[in-house]
Amino acid sequence: MMAELSREARAGSNGRQGLLRWGLVGLLLLPLALGGYPLYLATEAALLGLAAVALSLLLGHGGVPSLGQAAFLGLGAYTVGLALKAGLPLGLALLLAPLAAALLALLTGLLVFRTHGIFILMLTLAFGQMVYSAAHKWTGLTGGDDGLSLSGLSIHPVLLHLVAVGVLLAAVGGLRALLQTPYGKTLEAIRQNEEKIRSLGVPTFYYKLSLYLLTAALTGLAGSGLALHRSFISPHDLFWLTSATLMVMVLLGGSRGLWGAVFGALLYTFVQAWVSSFTDLWGLFVGSLLVLTVLFAREGLWPLLERRLGGGRGNA
Amino acid sequence: MLLLLLTQLLNSLAFAMLLFLLALGLSLIFGVARVVNLAHGAFYLLGAYLGLALGASLGSFWLALVLVPLLVGLLGVLVERFLLRGLHGRELEQVLVTIGLGFILADLLRAFFGAAIRSVPPPAELAGPLFLGSFIYPKYPLFVLAMGVLLFLLVRLLLARTPFGVQVRAVTADPGMASTLGIQPARVSLLTFGIGTALAGLGGVVGAPMIALAPGLDAQMTLFALIVVVIGGLGRIEGAFWGAILVGLVDGFGRLFLPQLAMFLIFALMALVLALKPEGLLGRRMA
Amino acid sequence: MATIRRRQLIKAGLGLAGLAASSRFSFSLAQQEPIRIGVVLSYSGPYARLGQEITRGMELYLEKVGYQAGGRRIQLLKEDEEADPAVAVRKVRKLVEQDRVNLLSGIILSSSAYGIRDYVHERQIPLVIANAAANGITRERRSPYIFRTSISAWQQHYPMGPWVARNVGKKVFLLALDYAFGKEATAAFKEGFLQAGGEPVAELYTPLGSTDYSAVISRIAAARPEAVHAVLSGSDAVIFLRQFIQFGLNRSIQLAVSGEVTDENVLEAIGDAALGAKSADHWVYTLNNSANREFIQAYRQKFNAVPNHFAVRGYDAMQFIVDAINTVQGDLSNRQRLLGAIESAKIISPRGFVQMDPETNNVTQHVYAREVARIDGVLTNRLLADLGTIRDPGK
Known part of the structure; x- marks a missing residue:
């Protein structure tokens, strides 16, 4: 990851863009110096950022508009919570969370990728809400809407934040590298013209399904991080509005290039927290921000920043 | 038991017709303007609150029933012209704008009308129950039921017989082809958006006496309308109609026999339909 | 006349402040700092009205005591719970770590109460719950720092x-x-x-x-x-x-x-x-006690609306807090004394007899049977029977 950053930083034309990315990383790390609440919020932003990056890959590069990501986020959270309650070591619990999310993605993906466009949106939404209902109803396991407390778990907030940011940056770097591989290029081609690629004999279904599994696993990992971070899990995390919030983060920052998702998550988390402290009409503010973004920065705010400050042409 | 089933059948169908009003607008807008209007529930809520305010100040439910859809439709036209027109063909951006618009409308409504739960009494003519021998049933849901069916027939007729209807069908089927035939898709799209949002507003006025008004209802109604449209098939009014009836029945009888699983059932229904027939029950494969 | 009075007051105030500043007892200066109470309630989403009503009750009582307790000013810092326990957790952290509140109150959702329980317990911040009703909050998940002045579901x-x-x-x-x-x-x-x-x-x-x-x-x-x-x-x-x-x-x-x-x-x-x-x-509009009459009159005068049990819950949460601060004379440095003061607070509630149960930290109170009626031209409930003093068993 760092290698990618510095390579791009050295690469002349991309130099200023590299600087901008370092700036973003700096913003993510800055709260370490402040501690307390800013750090808490920044960890939340980094973890949601990981989920947003996964969605950004799925949406912006795979052309799969999923409105059911909250299910993977919540499943990851509950898996780690229940595994810890069952006495499993933390490392194993953190391994199980993405696996559980990927398993769910496999089960639902087989149906999801029989459809296209808006229907994918609705089908993922439907599966997401079914998982939400299950978490809500299965009180014996999940505690229902009373939620699940992870008492007695203490991870140092600085450590947790460093790990969260590290995983986030590794994910961005790794996934951006993935996009350069033949696999990534094929995904891109499928997004642009699936019929054509299929006619060339490429099993597009499996390309999309594998991408779905990968992003689900990452989202599950993000969810497990959120569970450790908040020491509390509630079915609300699985509600479809959580999926919508992730989508807002991605589109706000820009759905392509993955850095936009990181920026979007950071911006949304801090701005929403800040605004909602002094007005209950924060929805009005967030809504206006969305409309203005689309009107004045169609590709999202991050590409706009890259054009204005970075001097580059933005991420294609 | 028979009476119970009959009562529940009527209830489900009345609610289905309310869903139809919403889904019809959503479906028309998607078919013609290719916009997934996630602010649709907010337009519903706007219609309901305006209906409440106008009904109270004018003293007539019927006047509100006529005026509110016009006002809401006008807002819809403005939104299409100034927010969505420039984003033609950019689905995700349009979705984002409508999400934002939904947030804005919902918060403005709460700021203006307060967070209290409001309930609108049905007009005097439709208040109270109807007695058919031993069968007792409130009048208002019957009115909603009749209105939904009439509207369905009327819109079908309009689409089939009027020049505007032909244009709408042409643009829905193939915008490129339509413009070569001298139809202006932009104008059709503007009018359709206005009509679609007006229908949501109408739904608000009609729905308010049946279900209460409270913050958060907008997201719920958007979700319901989307489910109906997806199950029925996008861009077809028959799809919206039969989809609404199916959802209404599954919801109503689900609540009767398996109340704890009611919402689960609807989503399961949607998943099942899409798994078997990805473009919806009456939908065509979109290009 | 009025301006002169104000000027004199300002002068006197400045003099006092100067005196305090020059005093060798920095203690008395610290006493001038307002006591900050963090309030987390839903102000948006489906429970917005509940949040508004509880806040109305809180502010009504604080106005009654002039936003003063134990010789110190009281400051309310309100945060939106957004009907989401994860947000409640975040807002509580903000209030504690950034705004450095002395006490916490509010909490609409039981899940929020469970969500913040461990944090509040570890940080030893007194929390006075004004709504969340889950039994477990003052039973198996009880904490010496968490009090409930509303009522348990049981x-x-x-x-x-x-x-x-x-x-x-x-x-x-x-x-x-x-x-x-x-x-x-x-x-x-x-x-x-x-x-x-x-x-x-x-x-x-x-x-x-x-x-x-x-x-x-x-x-x-x-x-x-x-x-x-x-x-x-x-x-x-x-x-x-x-x-x-x-x-x-x-x-x-x-x-x-x-x-x-x-x-x-x-x-x-x-x-x-x-x-x-x-x-x-636990509250009826027609309860015939002076605190209730006073509460109803103040509420109707200020908001021109019918009071309700949410406003009473907010009103009483502040009563407990203000009485406890009075008992410790505004000195919150000793947590144990403050907790003891909340436990033994004597308040005159519109609900009638209300007392903190030191074993569960949940209030023991009357429960009434009521009936919807139109009284004084407003739609409310009238008293049918007093069902007695009810204490949550705590297990």
Whole structure:
């Protein structure tokens, strides 16, 4: 990851863009110096950022508009919570969370990728809400809407934040590298013209399904991080509005290039927290921000920043 | 038991017709303007609150029933012209704008009308129950039921017989082809958006006496309308109609026999339909 | 005249401040700092009205005492819970770590209370819960730092069981929202109801946020009970009550419901239709005590509206806090003394007798049987019977 950053930083034309990315990383790390609440919020932003990056890959590069990501986020959270309650070591619990999310993605993906466009949106939404209902109803396991407390778990907030940011940056770097591989290029081609690629004999279904599994696993990992971070899990995390919030983060920052998702998550988390402290009409503010973004920065705010400050042409 | 089933059948169908009003607008807008209007529930809520305010100040439910859809439709036209027109063909951006618009409308409504739960009494003519021998049933849901069916027939007729209807069908089927035939898709799209949002507003006025008004209802109604449209098939009014009836029945009888699983059932229904027939029950494969 | 008085006051104030600054006792300077109370309540989303009402009650009481306690100014810092426990956790951290509040109060959702429990406990910040009703908050998950001045689900619903069995009917249909509060409340009601020989004819749980209750109404009509015990709130309560009456069930079946169902906010939305519905709650508009009369008058004067039990909950949460701060004379440095002061606080509540139970940190209080009525031109509840002093068993 760092290698990618510095390579791009050295690469002349991309130099200023590299600087901008370092700036973003700096913003993510800055709260370490402040501690307390800013750090808490920044960890939340980094973890949601990981989920947003996964969605950004799925949406912006795979052309799969999923409105059911909250299910993977919540499943990851509950898996780690229940595994810890069952006495499993933390490392194993953190391994199980993405696996559980990927398993769910496999089960639902087989149906999801029989459809296209808006229907994918609705089908993922439907599966997401079914998982939400299950978490809500299965009180014996999940505690229902009373939620699940992870008492007695203490991870140092600085450590947790460093790990969260590290995983986030590794994910961005790794996934951006993935996009350069033949696999990534094929995904891109499928997004642009699936019929054509299929006619060339490429099993597009499996390309999309594998991408779905990968992003689900990452989202599950993000969810497990959120569970450790908040020491509390509630079915609300699985509600479809959580999926919508992730989508807002991605589109706000820009759905392509993955850095936009990181920026979007950071911006949304801090701005929403800040605004909602002094007005209950924060929805009005967030809504206006969305409309203005689309009107004045169609590709999202991050590409706009890259054009204005970075001097580059933005991420294609 | 028979009476119970009959009562529940009527209830489900009345609610289905309310869903139809919403889904019809959503479906028309998607078919013609290719916009997934996630602010649709907010337009519903706007219609309901305006209906409440106008009904109270004018003293007539019927006047509100006529005026509110016009006002809401006008807002819809403005939104299409100034927010969505420039984003033609950019689905995700349009979705984002409508999400934002939904947030804005919902918060403005709460700021203006307060967070209290409001309930609108049905007009005097439709208040109270109807007695058919031993069968007792409130009048208002019957009115909603009749209105939904009439509207369905009327819109079908309009689409089939009027020049505007032909244009709408042409643009829905193939915008490129339509413009070569001298139809202006932009104008059709503007009018359709206005009509679609007006229908949501109408739904608000009609729905308010049946279900209460409270913050958060907008997201719920958007979700319901989307489910109906997806199950029925996008861009077809028959799809919206039969989809609404199916959802209404599954919801109503689900609540009767398996109340704890009611919402689960609807989503399961949607998943099942899409798994078997990805473009919806009456939908065509979109290009 | 007025300006001169103000100028003199300012001068006097400056003099005092100067005196304090020059004083060798930095202690007295610290006393000038306001006491900061962090309040987390839903101000947006489906519970926004509850948050507003509880806040109204809190501010009403603080105005009464001039935003002063123990010689110090009181400052309320309000944060939106957004009906999401994860947000409650975040906001509590903000209030504690950034705004450095001395105490916390509010909390609409029980899940929020559970979510912040460990943090508040570890940080040793006194929390006065003004709404969240889950039994476990003051039972197995209780903490010496967490107090509940509202009511537990068990407390509110258990006493209604025997009363309904004796005074309304033995055949009762149990209806509740399908979430933790609905289940705990129904279980509590059933416990008392069965003990008194009642027979539940059916038990039905419906999803939260339903837009249509006619299926439920059909089930009730088919079961032919003598009464319905419903645990619903907000728009669910409004829609249920209206449809219950639209379908004419009120002619043959009595309503004996949770106090949440005939809350004044709900009544305002449905009008006269619910007249005569019976309920159990810890506050009644017609309670004849001076604190209640004063509360009602102040509320009606300030907000030109009918008060409700949420406002009472906010009012009393602040009463407990203010009384405790008075007891420790504004010195919050000794946590144990402050906690002791909340435990032994003597307040004069509009609800009548209210006392903190030191074992559970949940208030012991009266529960009343009420009936929807029109009084002084407003739609509210009148007192039917005092069901006695109820203490949550704590397990």
